[in-house]
Amino acid sequence: MPKDPDIVPILRLTHLYRNFPHAGGVVAALQDVSLVVRRGETCAITGASGSGKSTLLNILGLLDKPDAGKFEFCGMDVTSTGADQLAQIRNDEIGFVFQSFNLLPQLDAVDNVALPLYYRGIDRETARKLAFEQLDRMGLSSRALHKPADMSGGQRQRVAIARALIGQPSIILADEPTGSLDSSIAAIILDTLFDLNREKAVSLLIVTHDVSAAARCERHFDICHGRLLERRSPDARRA
Template identity: 55%
Template sequence: MHDLNFISMRGVSKSYRHAGKLNPVISQVDFQVGVGETCAIIGPSGAGKSTLLNIVGLLDVADAGEYLFMGRSVANAQNDELAAIRKMQIGFVFQNFNLIPRLTVIENVALPLRYRGMDRAHSLEHAMCMLQRVGMAQRAGYKPADLSGGQKQRVAIARALVGEPSLILADEPTGSLDNQTASEILELLLSIQKEKNVTLLIVTHDQGIARLMQRQVVVRGGVVVELNA
C-alpha cells in the first residue's frame, strides 16, 4: 500500500461543450503523485491547470481515461460516493478564500466537521486547535470581513486541514497576497504538510513557489508536457 501512487491518471481527457461545439481542455494526461509528495501544477492561463485540479479533487469527472484515487478507480463512483471521499479525504484551499461571511472564523473552520456530523461543541474544539496551529486563535470570534488577506488565507488553511485530509489541493493559494504574506502562507502550508505527511498539490503561476515543491508538472495546451522529479 505504501508504494501505491496516491493519485494516478492514465490517458485522462476532458472537453466542454460551448455554442454546440466540443472544446478539449485537457487531453491524454498521464499523471502520478505519491503519498506525502508535494507537487506544483504550473503553466499559462487557460492551459487546463484548474480543470486538472478539479478532476483530481473529484469536483469534475473526466470524459476518457482512468483515474485511480488512493488505488481505487473513481470511474463508476456515484455522486454521493465522490462527495463522501471529498468530505473525508480532501482539503481545498482557494485563491479567494471562500469563507462564509456570516459565520465567525471558528465557525468557518468547524464547518467541514459539522458536515461530517460532528456535534457543535466538539467541532468548535477541533477548530480552535487548528486555529492555534495557524496562529489565528485570537481572531476566532471575528467575521471574515474583519481580517486581512493573509489572515483569511490562514483561516482557509485551518478549514482545509481541520478534518485531517490525506490530500490538500491549493488553487493559486497566494495569488491575491503580497510577497511577504505569500511567503509566510506557503511556509505554513509546507510545515503542516510535512508534519502530517499529507499529499499536497498546488496550482500556481509562480516559479518561486513551484521550485519549493518536490515535483513540477507543466500543463500547456491541455497536455502535461514536462515532469520534473
C-alpha cells in the first residue's frame, strides 16, 4: 500500500452511511460521514452514548463495513476488500487500545504483547524478544511474566499499548482508553499515548468522554445522531 505521509492520508472516509435494522424500521447509525486523518495527527471523537461512536470506530478498525460511501486506508479502497485482506491490514497497520484492555487472561504480558507478531508468522522466540523490549520501553520489564490478573489497571493498559505498538502501526485507535482508570493513572496513560505520537509519528484517534483528553488532540470531532462535525477551536494543540 502507498504510505507517503505527505501525499496519502492514513484514513479517508467519503460520505459514509451505516444503518441497522430495528423493530419498526431502520436506525441510521452513521449519516454522510466524511473524515480525513493524516500521518501523525491526533484526533478526538466525543459524543453521547448511542450517537454512533462505536459504529464509526468499528468501521475505522476494519471490523465493520459501511452500507454506502467510500473508505480508503493508506490510499487503498477497503470498502469492498475481502475479510482475509482486511484482517492482514488490521494486523499490519492498526493498533487497538480498549477501555477493557482486551488482554488474554491465560497469557503473560510478553505473550499478550507478542500476539500480533505471532499472527504474522514470526517465530515465538523472536516475537517474545521484541515484546519484552516493548514492555521495557513501557517501564514494565519487571511485569513481563505476570498475567493480567496480577497487574494493576494502569499496568494492564500499558501492556495493551505495548501490544498496539509492537507491529509499528500507522494509526492507534483508542476506545475510552482511560475510562476505567483513576485520574492520576489516566494522566500517565494519556502522556504515554501522546509521547508515542510525537516520537513515532503514529496517528492517534481517541474516542473519549474525557474533556481533558480531547483537549490535548489537535483536532476534535463531535458525533451526534450519526453525523460527524469537527470543532474549530484555536486551543486545540498537540500535547
